[in-house]
Amino acid sequence: MDSFPAPARALVDQLRQVAAEDPARAIAFQGSPGANSHAAAMQFAPEALPLPCFGFADALEAVKDGRAGCAIIPIENSQHGRVADIHFLLPESGLAIVAEHFMPIRHALMALGEGPFEAAYSHPQALGQSRHYLRERGIVPLSHADTAGAAAFVAERGDPKLCAIAPAVAADLYGLKIIEHGVEDAANNTTRFVVLAKEARDPVSLPDAPLMTTFVFEVKNVPAALYKALGGFATNGVNMTKLESYQKDASFEASMFYADIVGAPGDRAVDRALEELEFHSKELRILGSYQQAMRRGVTE
Numbered sequence: 001m002d003s004f005p006a007p008a009r010a011l012v013d014q015l016r017q018v019a020a021e022d023p024a025r026a027i028a029f030q031g032s033p034g035a036n037s038h039a040a041a042m043q044f045a046p047e048a049l050p051l052p053c054f055g056f057a058d059a060l061e062a063v064k065d066g067r068a069g070c071a072i073i074p075i076e077n078s079q080h081g082r083v084a085d086i087h088f089l090l091p092e093s094g095l096a097i098v099a100e101h102f103m104p105i106r107h108a109l110m111a112l113g114e115g116p117f118e119a120a121y122s123h124p125q126a127l128g129q130s131r132h133y134l135r136e137r138g139i140v141p142l143s144h145a146d147t148a149g150a151a152a153f154v155a156e157r158g159d160p161k162l163c164a165i166a167p168a169v170a171a172d173l174y175g176l177k178i179i180e181h182g183v184e185d186a187a188n189n190t191t192r193f194v195v196l197a198k199e200a201r202d203p204v205s206l207p208d209a210p211l212m213t214t215f216v217f218e219v220k221n222v223p224a225a226l227y228k229a230l231g232g233f234a235t236n237g238v239n240m241t242k243l244e245s246y247q248k249d250a251s252f253e254a255s256m257f258y259a260d261i262v263g264a265p266g267d268r269a270v271d272r273a274l275e276e277l278e279f280h281s282k283e284l285r286i287l288g289s290y291q292q293a294m295r296r297g298v299t300e
Contacts, residue, residue, distance in 0.1 A: 002054055003145070005152035007174045008032040012052045019051040019068065026051040027195075028059040028068035031123075031146030034170040036105060038148070040193045041072045044101045054145060056085060060093040063196060070197040072101065078190045080128035087246050087258050090287055091216050096200035097288030100212065101193040105129065107184045108168040110151055110176040113160025121150035122165035125191075130165050132185045139163070151176055196288075203264035203289045210292040211264040212241075217277060217284040218248065218256050225280055226257075232276030233261065236269040241296045254282075262296055264289035 004012050011033040019026035027048040029037035041050050051068050053059040062068040073090075076082045090097070107130055111117060119140040120127070127134070127141040134141050144150035144164075151170035154162050163179065164170070171178045194214075203211060219225035233240050242260035263270040265286070278284045 004032055004052075004054060005149055005156045007155045008149060008152040011173065015050055015052055019049040022049060023067050024069045025049045026062075026068035028053050028062040028071040030054070030056045030059045030073065032149040032152055032170075034148035034151070034167060034173045035146045036103070036126075036167055036191065037072060037074060037146070037193070039167060039169075040074070040101055040103045040191070043103060044072060044099070044193070044195065056083075056089055060089060060095060060196065063095055063198060064093065070098065070195050071095070072193050072195050074125070074191050075194050076192050077105070077125055077129065078188065079184070079186045080125050082244065083125060087216075087244065087256075090194075090196070091285060093196065095196040095198060097194045097214050097290055098197045098199075098201050099195035099290045100293045101195065102294050103191055103193065105184060105189045105191050106167070106182060107147075107165045107189075108171065108181050109133075109163055109165055109179045109183045110168075110171040111154060111160065111163035111179055112158065112176060114177075115163070115179060116161075117163040118161045120163045120165055121153055123147050123150065126150075126165045129189055130183045130185060133183045148173070192294075195290075200286075200288050201290060203266045206264070206289070206291055210262060210295060211289055212260055212262060212292050212296075213264045213270065213289045214258075214260050214287040215274075215285060216256055216258050216287065217281045218254055219281050221254050221282075229277050229280035232273040236273045238263055238269050238273045239296070256283075262292075 027041045028051045029041045059071045121144045147166040148170040150164040151166040152174045154164040155174040239262040245255040248256045
């Protein structure tokens with residue numbers, strides 16, 4: 001799928017051509033050149049070849065079909081919560097999480113004109129992270145596929161009453177003027193990204209440093225199943241840093257759960273906790289073990 005705004009297409013084609021020459025070095029990301037995911041890819045792997053993809057599913061597909069060695073995907077934001085659809089896409093992709101990356105997010109308001117502005121385009125996450133700023137100024141938020149793509153779209157429309165919320169570099173790329181920097185509502189606005197590849201990493205091969213493990217599971221449909229399933233983490237002293245539920249289908253009979261824990265299979269405490277979880281679950285799928293990029297909890 002390709003629906004990049006016209007001002008972004010030449011840059012997209014250029015980056016894709018370079019990545020195609022060495023797919024193993026390519027890192028797929030969602031969005032137009034200049035998007036936050038583009039910046040995250042370059043921070044995580046400066047030597048990599050960025051491969052822009054229109055949607056999250058497209059970025060994952062690029063890894064599956066060999067056009068990229070890995071993909072970097074935003075999974076949650078400190079201010080606006082989890083990124084929509086990611087919890088469905090990751091398990092379905094068949095890829096493994098092999099690393100994580102945290103990046104402070106700074107948004108700028110940019111446009112062709114000086115204002116006042118009627119509407120601001122951006123990714124729903126960026127709009128949510130700047131909702132107070134927009135509300136105070138009476139600017140209507142309008143969703144776009146990604147932040148930099150929103151800037152390219154505003155440039156393409158040529159309407160001085162429209163603006164975009166995007167990384168500052170997007171203004172340079174697409175010929176817009178920065179009206180104001182730092183329009184995010186929280187100074188500590190941070191997004192967590194995960195890096196996905198075809199092959200999972202063996203925890204034994206990872207550095208001797210705190211590790212994380214991500215998995216999804218569905219408990220049996222019996223009373224207190226979730227309580228029993230999670231008991232093993234408490235009794236074995238395994239720190240669960242994230243637990244979220246989401247509906248698997250339209251029946252609403254059972255929920256899938258997405259979880260992060262400190263540690264990895266091969267550690268006896270983690271193995272015992274996962275064994276108890278599996279006993280009380282209909283399904284358990286490990287999505288990957290990887291080195292912590294930000295310290296969580298207390299490790300000994």
